[in-house]
Amino acid sequence: DRKGEGSTLGNLGTVQESLRNYPKALEYCQHALEINRELRDHTGEFNSLCTLGRIHQQLGQDDLALTQFQRALEVSRELADPRREAWVDYSIGNLHYSRKRYNRAVDYVQRALNTVADLDVFGDLETQYSILLGDCHAAKGLDSLAVEDYTAAINLADSVRGGLEVEAQRRSYVERLTGVYAHMVLSLLRLDRGDAAFEYVERSRARAFLDHESQIDGLGLEIPVAARAHIGESIAALGGLNRHRLDRFLHQ
Numbered sequence: 001d002r003k004g005e006g007s008t009l010g011n012l013g014t015v016q017e018s019l020r021n022y023p024k025a026l027e028y029c030q031h032a033l034e035i036n037r038e039l040r041d042h043t044g045e046f047n048s049l050c051t052l053g054r055i056h057q058q059l060g061q062d063d064l065a066l067t068q069f070q071r072a073l074e075v076s077r078e079l080a081d082p083r084r085e086a087w088v089d090y091s092i093g094n095l096h097y098s099r100k101r102y103n104r105a106v107d108y109v110q111r112a113l114n115t116v117a118d119l120d121v122f123g124d125l126e127t128q129y130s131i132l133l134g135d136c137h138a139a140k141g142l143d144s145l146a147v148e149d150y151t152a153a154i155n156l157a158d159s160v161r162g163g164l165e166v167e168a169q170r171r172s173y174v175e176r177l178t179g180v181y182a183h184m185v186l187s188l189l190r191l192d193r194g195d196a197a198f199e200y201v202e203r204s205r206a207r208a209f210l211d212h213e214s215q216i217d218g219l220g221l222e223i224p225v226a227a228r229a230h231i232g233e234s235i236a237a238l239g240g241l242n243r244h245r246l247d248r249f250l251h252q
Helices: 002-018 022-038 042-058 062-078 082-098 102-117 124-139 143-162 167-175 178-190 194-218 225-250
Strands: none
Touching: 002 022, 002 042, 022 042, 042 062, 042 082, 062 082, 082 102, 082 124, 102 124, 124 143, 124 178, 143 178, 178 194
16 A cells, blocks of 8 residues: 555654654655655645654755655645645745844745635644744844744634633643743843733733642642731732843843
């Protein structure tokens, strides 16, 4: 079964990529690509091209990575699949961002974001693309735009999180935003918006605390009122400490 062989080789390539055994990953994925093309399996071809692009990017082979991504872009259009097309635009934007080509990165990521805006019912891809767009704007020194992007990402993530029924999924989703809060705070500080920066420090810590509290409640553990009060006092003290350090940073 050639289709099964191609799928297995693609999976093996992905595993080797995760293990950072890139030469072996390239070998498996290239073979999978040949089989997918032989069978005219465009979906399989798309997946192989994206994986090959990522591997070449990891190896610093930008020209080869862009070649694979551009071909994947063509295949996504043949499939008439805008979501896949947006993913490739995002991947190309991410490559340019990693090489500090921020203007080109913004072009591709903005295009990806525009594509999924009307398609992405759950907002997950829109969140991811907004984060990278914010990182691009921050790297260019456009912190006002970065704040807009990070705000959109955080609000979308909160909306997505609310629709997840399993608490573990909610925690996992929000954990991905830890860095976004940090980047938001830095952009706000560069804009001399210390109060807003502190609000996001508090918001991030409150979200983490609520997630831990939900986890404890899910285990059915009883926390005495006195213990909860002590935890609250500790959080308040930590908040005061952070505010003090933030104020010192602002007035250095």
